[in-house]
Amino acid sequence: MSTLLSRVRVWPAALVLLLVTSGCAVKWTPFYDPTLDAKATSFQQDLEAYLTKLENLQAPACTYQQNIDYYEQAGAQLAVLQTRAQASPHNTQLLEILASLNKNFSDLKTLQQGAGVGCLNSTVIEAARSGFEPIFESLLAYELALKANEAPATAPTKH
């Protein structure tokens, strides 16, 4: 056991020594994830299509009960996004944006559940939509900034 602990303690020091002596710099920054970018765009497209569909539906087709499939699928998409974000290095900003997206998705679900057997009207749908737009803009700006600054799949980058 003590040998194992000694090895565990030695590894970080050995890594630092290796980097210092080899003259290499390790760049620990977030990196552009094309899969996450594509999935985020897909989530946004599905949400927009769903909200547009809702605006044109009549009861009972517009109710939460009749649209559980959307919430299940979109919820799964969000979970995948969050898992990929969790696995990204230096992911704080990304996780914060996705946490807000998750919260607003949950709020949309609450709104529709609260409508019971009725429909959300266009005023409410538009107000909900405007709550999502800045989040998608932030996510897009974040991904574009990473894409502009780094080649895909290069983090951590060793020079």
Place this chain on the structure above:
Amino acid sequence: MPQFDVGAVLKSMAAAAEGVLQSKWPEVKSFATTEFQKIAQTIVSIGEGVAAGTISKDQAPILLDMQKNASRAVLAAVEGMSLIAAEQAVNAAIGAVKTAINTFVGFPLVV
């Protein structure tokens, strides 16, 4: 319907957020100003919607919460800002104009 002085509200919101963010404020000021304008616009829409009967009193706080979340995300995306700091700034900004909001909408939208 009571008046909602957007200009005065925005000044109060900015002052409250500046008090919370202090040295970070210059970096986020332009983003925060834009976000506070959106929050103010959402409050106007909610007030008008409630008055017109198109938004219920149950839906109103959820819609405001969605706009607050969006603003938090935008501020938190600024380099060096945490979600907690962004949340504190948005909450302080809204808290500073709580009376004006609740008077305008005619019920305790912000508690």
